[in-house]
Amino acid sequence: MKKLCLAALVATTLLGCNAGDDIVEHGGIDVDNLSQTDIQNYANITADALTVVAKAAKDCAENLPVGNSNECYIPEIQGNIDIAVAQGRIKVEKQTDRVVIHTIEAIQFTTHNAITNGEIISLSLNDKTDNDYIMTMNNSNQVTFKGVLVNTAENDAKYWSTESLSPLTYQYNIKEVHPYITNGSAIISGKDKQHFTWSANENGDISVTR
Incomplete structure (x- = not known):
């Protein structure tokens, strides 16, 4: 079942697997052996994908x-977003105080970020991947989320999950065509529960701490 889930994660929505956290726990990135530059790059990719x-x-x-x-x-x-979207589809549900967001088809994209070498990255925010994988945006544009990313083009795929610790605020500068998320923090997790924290300041600049 785990191999089927891995294959499905690359292709689409992991129907019936409910195994996202388990996949990351056993096949995730080795956070403890990443350089400071590497964890910054992982945070930048993750923040950009969530912003899209x-x-x-x-x-x-x-x-x-x-x-x-x-x-x-x-x-x-x-x-300002260094992401070229290849495919992806979302479903939004409007509630009184928020919008609930799931990826029907995982967003697949490429980026110039150094850790990817131009390979395809996939982000899934789907409760069929794992029961609590979701994004929400309230009426003040505060965003919470939990999802999983995978470097799909590698022979030995790399997985990592991300989950908001405090809500991040989505903002969009129409004049500069500049979407960004601000004033919040999240965690990135890899194998064996290894993790680090990333934060966005009021300007949308991303910083990381181990």
Whole structure:
């Protein structure tokens, strides 16, 4: 079953696996042996990918009545985000005080980030991957999330999960085409429960601490 889940994570939504945390626990990145530069790069990739999903969700839920849902493809974003989206689709559900977001098709993207070598990265925020994998955005644009990322193009795939510790606020500068997340923190976890924390300041700058 675990091998089937690994293959499904690369392809789509891990139907019926509920194994995301277990996959990371046994096949995740070796955080303790990463350099400070490497963990900064992992944090930057993760923050950028989450920002792309947050913007897509904000646009997808625009003018959506409470109690309704909508599905949207995740588009390319111009500006400061170093991500080229290959594919991805989300479902948003409008509630009174928040929007609930899941990836129907995991977002797949490439980036110039040094740790990826231009390979394809996938981000899944889907409760079929694991019961608590989700993103939410409240009416003040505060975002919480838990999901899993994988470097899908490697023969020995690398997995890591991320979970918000305190809500991050989604912001968008229309003039500069500049989406970013600010004023919050999250954790990145790898194998054997190894982890580090990343934070975004009021300008959207990402910092890391072990």
